[in-house]
Amino acid sequence: MALKRLFGYLRPFGKRMSVGLVIKIMGTLVELALPYILSIILDEAVPAAAAAGDTKAGIRGIIFWSCMMLVCTVSALILNIIANRMASGVAKDAARNIRHDLFDSTMRLSCNQVDEFTVPSLESRLTSDTYNVHHVIGMIQRLGVRAPILLIGGIAITLSLDATLALVMLAVLPFISLTVYIVSKRGVKLYRSSQRAGDEMVRIVREDVQGIRVIKALSRKYYERKRYAASVDKLVGAETRASLTMSISNPLMNIFLNLGLVAVLFVGALRVDGGECAPGKIIAFIQYFTLISNAMLFVTRIFMMCTKGSASMNRICEVIDAANAQPAQVEDQPSDITSGDGDYLTFDGVDFSYFGDKGGALNLSDVSFSLRRGGTLGIIGATGSGKTTVLSLLMRFYELPTNCGRILLDGRDIREIPPRQLRRRVGIAMQNDFLYAGTIEENIDFGRGLSHEEIVRAAEIAQAADFIGALADGYDHKITAKGTNLSGGQKQRLLIARAVAGRPEILILDDASSALDYRTDAALRARLRELSGEGGTPITSIVVAQRISSVQYADLILVLDGGKIIGSGTHEELLESCDVYREISESQMGGAILD
């Protein structure tokens, strides 16, 4: 299956590949001729000249055939190099296309699918699996032609030299194949378990490196050493078993091959004695024997490589297929922005579970609310209460199943709005969001090609302008991956700047100001309020927070608990009507965050 897909990627290069293959075949054939010529010299040229007593003719014959050998040698060299290079070219182009398709697919996967694959697994598919496939494509073109031709050609020539001897030799091949098959089958299983043991060991190291403070504080050094030593012992056991199993195959194969060789010698002796065979042929036979057995080794190697390659290709195809299984996105539907004053955003009886029909508790149940254009929605609730789920559904990160209520934006079911179009209207900043290695400007722009003025404006709104201005290189300041050279508050301000830079209709702040001190947070909120009143399209905001003060001025505040709305209204209304809200509020008032 997977190999078929692989060939699909090779098809565009069919012509180049066939030319390369023909050259490779020619190169291999001339190489095959060498032992043949050798047997001509030793068996025909020399004895004939010796019998005739004509030394000169013998010398001439030897020189002639030697020159033939030289020609074959040189042409084999040239042909093989050309063919190898062509193979590398094809491998490169095919691998590039595969990797492109794979990455493109990972970007199109839905969040559900990403959760299922997990990011580390996608990562290893993108790197080691595509690397394996690249390697295999190259090797198959080189060895995949050479080895079978050497094998088949060698067998054909030996058959023509002496069929009986050839059959004697071939009798060992089934044994060899069987050995390879059994050993590698067992070996692969054992390697897998040793890999698991290795993962286990790495996991402990990772845990301990991350928890070193706790370990040192609790003086658990010796306990951890014991825990680790146990995992090493397990690994040693597993690796030893695997290696010992695998290393049995070489000696076994050598025994079979060499026994075949002895058999050829012995049967050859019988046949020479019977006058059915010349002694020089046996020398040639031994030559071919080495060639064939080497080819055998290569064929088994190719076999192993193909197994590995097809496993990798399978993992790649899984991702591509998953991405393709999603309905295609329609790009160019008109976005009918109505400017009515009615409800802008409506959740209508929304039920949702991340596990779909597979059971498990609902992550959201019967969530309904509506918000006018330009309004502000606050959502507050405990971890796991479903705050982020509301946003994920709105952004169509996860798809709301058909019979689970509706989400309307401007009166239109969002399931009918192409995701890209929907998302283009939204600016979002999440709590631990994504900053990448690049300048501050690039991180705010985020590939949208905004003007510098837009970016400065966004930074200013997000209260980031001050700290950016304080940097020596300002907007060109380099951020490390994940923004590790910025403080939590600085990161959040950049993320908010990114969110407002595209002048969105809807601004979502998902716990995005938790690391800001109260003063900055208040300034930010004031600035956003101003912005909404500045004319143009009013901005509808959704603020998810744990602090009451971040949401208390919202037009509508939802209090979520266990996926249900247990209170909704304005700050004042909720203080009256919702015990939980009041409780939170009381615990926080006078409980400012001082960071």
Add this chain to the structure above:
Amino acid sequence: MTKRKNMAENTSPAEKKTSRRRVLWRVCGYIFEHKWLMLTAFAVMLVANLIALVAPYYSGLVINAIEPGRGSVDFETVGYYCTLLVVIYVVSAAFTYLLSFIMVRISQRIGARMRRQVFDHLTNLPVSYFDSHQTGDIISHISYDIDTVNASLSNDLLQIATSVITVVGSLAMMLSISPILSLVFAVTVPISLVFAKYRTQKVRPMFRKRSKKLGELNGYAEEMLSGQRTIKAYSIENIIVDRFDGHNEDACDAYYRADYHGSVIGPTMIFINNLSLTLITALGGLFYLFSITDPNLPLILVIDLGMVSAFVQYSRKFFGPINEFANILSEIQSATSAAERVFALLDEPTEPADRGDAVVLSDAEGDIKMEDVRFGYTETKEILHGVNIHAERGKTIAIVGPTGSGKTTVINLLMRFYDHDSGKIMFDGKELSSLTRDSLRSAYTMVLQDTWLFCGTVFDNITYGTDGATKEDVIRAAKAARIHDFIMTLPEGYNTVLSDDGVNISKGQKQLITIARAMLSRAPVLILDEATSNVDSRTEKLIQDALYALMEGRTCIVIAHRLSTIQNADRILVVRDGCIEEQGTHNELLDKGGFYASLYNAQFK
């Protein structure tokens, strides 16, 4: 890590060579621990190879016995040598297996020893090492690097020895068969060696570039995959894919370039091999011809058919290892640099040993004093500029201040994760350096912002750090931390294994488990480092009482975001830019109208 790499690149070639030699010696030290096994291995290898080496000679003798041709084959000789060959091959195969058996043992033992050594060393390293090195790097030393050294030990060492024996042995055999024919190698061997050296030199940087480009591709992919949701939110998938294509093109090109130049090596080696074969055939044919036709031929040139055959076989054997020469060399090189990295880690200075006269802190009471403490993580940048703190026994001290002001640094010094530069830190009136680290640290229990749970049962995670806790103790602690009810909903209750891919528990719940862990401890000092920032306000409210219970009777040092936790503190220290700006109780500070008051009042705006 990268820093070290750069340094290594800056060293001169001569220094590099001596450092490489030192690494090799150190590896030899590990091998020497298994010297008897190793000697056995060498003996076994010697036997296996020598036996295998005589085989072509005997098959040549068989051919000579066949040569007279029809009706006059010497079957007695043929039968004798064929039997001998069978024995030789079987014995040699058996010895080969025995050899790998021994080598697997040795290399596994050495690998396990290195792994343990590295891990033990890691546990002795100061916290600063972990703060300045990436987890991924550390893991790659203990897994990938040691794997590389290990593989090299089990394969390359023997392969070199085998190669040497094969080359020397088959050369000796060829010399004994025909010294003149052997002269062919005087031509072809130097060609192949020069070629191999020249080529590998040219190709090596290309392979290095290939892995570098692939690494860059990995880095980019990792970054983008982790930000996939944001990328979707901004609909910039196409731009990200375009940029990826750039990296992809680079990686594929680098691979191709290495391949393009590397692809010459294989065919060229085969070419040189075939060239030798051609020369041997030509000369061997001539000598064979003269041996028949010219009775006066000097004895040294005389050769018969069987020996031509044996010679050809030996020449193939002879060239095998020479073809592999370049491969082995590059493997050894990568193993040496892997070993170098492992040793560099092993050479990292450990936490300085406790002072010779350090005493065990017993019956700790929890009276902590810092006097004019100065400290910086690097020499150039001082973080704390003369800090004075006194936390009396059983009192609660809160430290507040903006990020980067030095709050966590205070904790690092109190627990001696780092040693202060000047000033005095006293625990129960004793200088910290006069106490053993272990006993000092066991006087603390803590709940940190980054919850740390390991893959193990809930029970093990709670009892971590407290020996001999009973089930009842654990349940009491869990109840006090308000996590008992949740634990009971887990499939196996307290025996549920917490792992990354198993039970899904929230950050807040993880935090509660670490609070339960702290509850269990009898340490007199409690450190809460922004402990409740992962718990939402409502849950925080619920555990607030529990925390008060936890604080009861303990000296507490609290670093917190939320004022609610610290309002009741006996003293609040406001840290700003490494100095204590103001201190007092909540009300005192509010009355004072300083920095604290301004932060506090901001929330009501």
